[in-house]
Amino acid sequence: MLPLPPIRYLAPKRLRDALELLEQGGRGRTAPDGDGAQRRGPVLPIAGGTDLVPNLKHRLLDVELLVDLTRIEEPHLRGVREVAGHLHVGALTSLAAAAADPLLRQRHPTLAGAYRQIGSPQLRNMGTVGGNLCLDTRCTYFNQTAFWRAALGHCLKRKGTTCHVVPGARGCVAACSSDGAALLTALGAEARVEGVAGDRWIPVESLLQSEGRRHLALLPGELVTELRVPAAPPGRRAAYEKLRMREAIDFPVLSVAAVADLAPGGACRSLRVVVSALSARPRVVTGLGDLVEGRPLDDAALERVAAQAYRQCHPLANMTADPAWRRAMVPVLVRRALRRAMEAR
Amino acid sequence: MKESVRFVVNGDPVEVLVEPGATLLECLRQDLGLTGSKQGCDKGDCGACTVLLDGRAVLACLVLARSVEGRRVTTVEGLAEAGRLHPLQEAFDTQGAAQCGFCTPGMLMSACALIEENDQPSRQDVREALSGNLCRCTGYTKILDAVVKAAGEVHQARAAPKGGGKP
């Protein structure tokens, strides 16, 4: 058995209560308890727990109090709705529910498909869309038991002073391993962030940060409560390619999301390609406008985009899968994603 | 400090005192003596601990016991009704789908969740539904056979007029 550390657990029904608990914890203040006892320590939100529980069992983070979000009753945290043409997905929506949601499947089939490729059926029943976006970064030197990490020597991400992936690095380059993150970035989705102090929408692209230790631009005590995926214009073509060892369970060792918007004649109006499972933040491939805009996405264009992605993406040894091979797979996946996107609909 | 959690397991309401850090799997196995659910990794990688939570397959090793307050848990012990094996259990037994039997409870629960939703699954549907349950003994062939067979029986029973057919 891998026992969890001693914790306290609360499951508030109101978002406000959850935010207050988190805010107090975030400031290192006393987290109140039913028995009125005074305790100190980190307070963390838990949704499906499929990321947090293994991480706690591995002793990857300190926690004093877990705030279970799944009892929160505010409706905007659950389900898929359409508001002014945009799709809103509540953070507590399970991956399985999102993958099967008729509205999501109709408007953004690629996103529903990406959710369907996550983990296993059980993990998709438990895991949430919000938890998936906030998924901690992963690293082969970090996502291990306490015994293992002690045997190796601790790293920057916790307790240590060096990075085993990039010795001498100042930051942590653990990989963004969320299948949702890359595609949401490519789709230009936004996240609603709520805290005691207020409520804001920020693009997923800026929510996700490049430092593996703090990969979310959230203030202490803030939660992601919903996602907004902007309406797809006519002529939308999208695809998601996930490279992994096994056909189920495994996290991506590389992933590519491609979203193209075509003019009625077939010329490309805009193209976004996002490559992930590199380091902490999904990589938005830049400089594509000049390469493809105003032109059809033909084989030659695909090659230009693939080459551009290859130049910009450098997988690291933060997972056991060979980084040189993963790099070689960047253009392969980009081509496949674009082809698949062009074939869709 | 232990805290109380109340939920329904296999139809029976229970109240258990658990550590806040106890998982549902620990609670089932150690506190309730329901040792049918197995532990193969204790961190979400193998599926041996699969149980149904409000009818959906989940990994009991990743569920906090406290979080199932008021909810409905079904374990392998709850599959047979009044001593009569569930068609899935019967099919696992007659098709040779259980070798060592350690993955079997988890497999059965995943398969049960599938059949509840879709009693005419293709072999590929079954593969998908069981893709989070590792088996080291069988190569899965006989497990897939058994689920397809059981689904067929459940489908027939459901299609049959009330009172006829097996449950």
Added chain:
Amino acid sequence: MTGRRPVGPAGPGPGSGEGAAFSVIGKRNRKVDGRRKVTGQSIFTDDLQPARLLHGKILRSPHAHARIRSIDTRRAAAHPGVHAVITGRDLPVAYGIIPWTRDEYPLAIDKVLYVGDGVAAVAADDERTAEAALALIEIDYQVLPAVLTVEDALAHPENQVNTFSAKGNVSKQVRLTFGDVEGGLAGAEVVVEDTWFHAGSTHAAIEPHCAVGDLGADGILTVHSSTQVPHYLHRELSRVLELPIDRIRVIQPAVGGGFGGKSEPFDLEFAVAKLSCLTGRPVKILYTREEVFAAHRGRHPMLMTYQVGARRDGMLTAVKARILIDGGAHSSFGLVTTYYSGQLLGAPYRLPAYEFDSTRVFTNKPSCGPKRGHGSVQPRFAFECALDMLAERVALDPIELRRRNVLGADTRTVNEFRVTSNGFLECLAGVERASGWKEKFRQLPFGRGVGVAGSTYISGTNYPIYPNEMPQSAVQLKVDRSGRVTVFAGVSDIGQGCDSVLAYIVAEELGVALDSIRVVTADTDLTPVDLGAYSSRITFMAGNAAIAACAGVKRRIQDAMAQAWSVPPGQVRLADGFATAPGTPSHAVPIAEAFQAAEARFGTLGGVGSYNTPKDVHGSYRGATIGASPAYSFSAHVAEVEVDDQTGQVRVKKIWVAHDCGRALNPMLVEGQMEGSAAMGFGEALFEEQPYDERGLHRGPSLLDYPLATTLDTPELESIIVESGDREGPYGAKEAGEGPLHPSIPAIANAIHDAVGVRLTRLPFLPPRVLAALETRRQAGLSWKGRR
């Protein structure tokens, strides 16, 4: 989809029903423990929760190689909730599964030999407390240079890993030559030579190891363990704990998969025993998944160079092998492994001359041991790939090449093993036909291909691990006037179904309905000795013992009924729950009445039977006994693959698995073994690898990082049972549990070659390796199936 294609009449073999129809044997019967398994009622070791149970944990070394300067357990012992703490000094007797190589301690004494080596153990109120107490144990280590590769181990004998070793870091070396190898190679018209590497693999049974020790007030120590060798565990517990063996009882509850990973004693069994002796309370230790990886005893990495000589017509002339074996920290079964790496290649082909030179070395990594297909899966991979290369060189269909070289039945191998029944030709024909080989080989488009491979395996080892003349297996029967028969046997059911096989045999022999049979196994207080679940021995050996045990009982029942009916005893038939005298319809009574008649006449009914191997089945050279078996199984597979030449990913679409098991006592169970074996080989071919870093740390000791194939990865498997009927097997049966693993790997390798024209020599066939091989081919400007 499964097909069953028996060839010819199954040979006689011991057991009744010669020529007659069987009632139970050969039928798709339920397993005796099936209904318990599907309801969660089967009790596995971790399901035991005796009153007053304490929980133990083992402190493990973070270093691959270090001297222990001192251990201070005082703070741990004083921790609230801790009941006992032990270290290596509390169990100072060296043990080892092979009596000649006792080179490990339950807990390290002076030196730790790998990351994860146990150094101390704690018993506490619960696991959390035990874990907290471990953190309070202070150990002063002097770190030593870690020896992590075979090359390093041989180059630096002064950095000795295992101090029991007589010779630097060499664990065992075997060199055997049969026939004129040099002449055979010199005279060959074609010689294929290459080097292959099998990276090793681990069992990864889904049930982690678990043991519960309980010293009773009567002074009897009971150890429940998830072992597959209760008898050997029993002996070693007695030796190490220095307790008389009759004071110890070993019970094996249901075991959640073994595959060889539970076939020797482990630290947890000694620890729970000792901790229970110290506390007077039951103590349980359950390994974490990470500890299972440290316990290992899995497949040895082997670096293998083969020279295979042949004539233009494909007839083999000589085979020469040089094999380097990475053994890890201890000997384990390594002496046997080293022999097996060469000795088990003598079939299914006729080798006119053969030599192997195998060296096993110690390294500072978890110890390797026997995994399903012990010692012979790696050489089989190399050799069957070499045969494929040879077929290409002499322009023969690879199935035809194999056919030409078949060894045949009732003969001896080049290394003098006696071979009895042999259904290898039928296996080849079976997969050739079922797979549509002739339409596929070299004819599928680029990227798709088929490959074939064959193999053989033992049905039990001819000799026990410790030399003795006693039976290898025994069965005791209690025959009850209620019509019930209880079968007592030492066998270990680890999922393969041997408890059921015994029930089928006894039901067949005594005419009892299956539901009237109870099987009591693997409890050293209750059951006669069987050596355990290894080397695919149980069906053959315990099966014969069961038939023997039934014989006397059956005769008495027949005599009693013969007297009652005034017919000759030979006319009394026991079958399907009745005693009858065929031809006289009035002569039919329920079997219970027949039992009662026999009990009235002869007194309480019961029987014992045992099995021991014939001794004339091998040569007389040194080592000739190792690898000898009373009978050999044969297998052939065809695999069909799809290779993505952009990513290097390989998908195996289907494997056709043909296996000569002698006779299928229950075809459903035989198919289960064939499918499970083929799937396990498939996983080794594509996914499984255990990389260690430069400090000897396993890079991914979890079921996430060590990827077991899921339902979505595993190919479709089609079983073709071949029944050659062995004259010494029970009803003609041989083994089915290990043989059908072997051909999976080379069949896949050969199929990859057929698909894209590259020969992969290094396992596993991970996408980067496949892609690199394709790239090399491309750069050489070679084309395949019309593609560059």
